[in-house]
Structures are given as structure tokens and as C-alpha cells.
Amino acid sequence: MATDRQKVVIAVFLSVSFLFYSFYLYFSMPFKGYIKDQEACDGKMVWQHYNCNACHQIYGLGGYLGPDLTNEYSLKGKDVINAFLISGTSTMPVFHMSEKEMNDLVAFLKDVDRTGSADPRTFTIYPNGTIEQ
Numbered sequence: 001m002a003t004d005r006q007k008v009v010i011a012v013f014l015s016v017s018f019l020f021y022s023f024y025l026y027f028s029m030p031f032k033g034y035i036k037d038q039e040a041c042d043g044k045m046v047w048q049h050y051n052c053n054a055c056h057q058i059y060g061l062g063g064y065l066g067p068d069l070t071n072e073y074s075l076k077g078k079d080v081i082n083a084f085l086i087s088g089t090s091t092m093p094v095f096h097m098s099e100k101e102m103n104d105l106v107a108f109l110k111d112v113d114r115t116g117s118a119d120p121r122t123f124t125i126y127p128n129g130t131i132e133q
């Protein structure tokens with residue numbers, strides 16, 4: 001049975017550990033100095049509005065009817081993305097988007113392409129739960 005004094009020591013130890021780990025994680029964030037691009041932000045809203053994630057993955061997460069689009073921008077480019085949005089396919093609906101929505105969406109996919117790669121199986125996972133590509 002722990003004495004009151006031991007309980008206090010354990011509580012202080014846990015609190016200090018928590019604070020230390022929180023500060024460590026906060027200051028080692030990989031996206032420090034990230035520049036916000038308004039078009040890409042708007043594009044994220046378009047992505048959410050049309051629920052592209054229901055069928056597509058980003059960074060390997062999402063629905064599995066369509067392919068992962070994390071690196072679509074560098075692999076296929078703006079014109080292919082626009083072509084799919086305008087024409088659809090037998091399995092992908094046409095969304096009848098405005099010109100601005102399509103441009104914003106491309107900016108979002110460009111940003112996603114810049115910030116990650118699609119295959120999480122190639123990532124290194126560290127014991128503290130963070131990953132590196």
C-alpha cells in the first residue's frame with residue numbers, strides 16, 4: 001500500500017512527464033512554418049463538400065472504390081484531374097463543379113502531394129508513435 005507521500009511523488013512524476021512530453025511533441029512538429037494557401041484551404045472544403053473521401057484515399061485513408069489521390073497531382077497532373085471531374089466515368093459521378101471549385105480542388109491536391117506520399121506501409125514508425133516517410 002502506497003503512503004500519501006509516495007502517491008504525491010507519483011502524481012508529480014506523472015504530471016512532469018506529461019508536460020515534458022507535450023512540449024517535446026509541440027516543438028518537434030514537422031509542419032512548423034507551414035504557409036497557408038487560401039486556394040488549397042478552399043479546395044479542402046470542396047473535397048469535403050463533395051465527399052471525395054467516400055471513394056478515394058488521401059495518405060492511404062478513405063474509401064476504396066477509387067484510387068488513392070495523395071500523389072495524383074505529381075503523377076497525373078492538373079489536366080487529368082480536371083478531365084475526371086468534368087467527365088466522370090462509369091464508376092465516378094460527374095459533380096458539375098464551377099471553374100473555381102475545380103481550381104481550388106487542384107490546389108488542394110497539389111498541397112496534399114507536397115506534404116506526403118501515398119503508401120503508409122513504407123513509413124518508419126517510432127516507439128513514441130510518430131512516423132517518418
Ligand code: HEC
Nearest residue numbers: 050051052054055065066067076081084089091092093095
Ligand atoms: C462514388 C465514388 C466516387 C466519388 C464520390 C469520387 N470519385 Fe473519383 N473516382 C472514383 C473511381 C471508381 C475512380 C476510378 C475510375 C476509373 O478509372 O474508371 C475515380 C477516379 C478519379 C480520378 C482519376 C484517378 C486516376 O489517376 O485514375 C480523380 C483525379 C478523381 N477520381 C478525383 C475525384 C475527386 C476530386 C472527387 C470529389 C470531388 C471524386 N473523385 C469523387 C470514384 C469516386
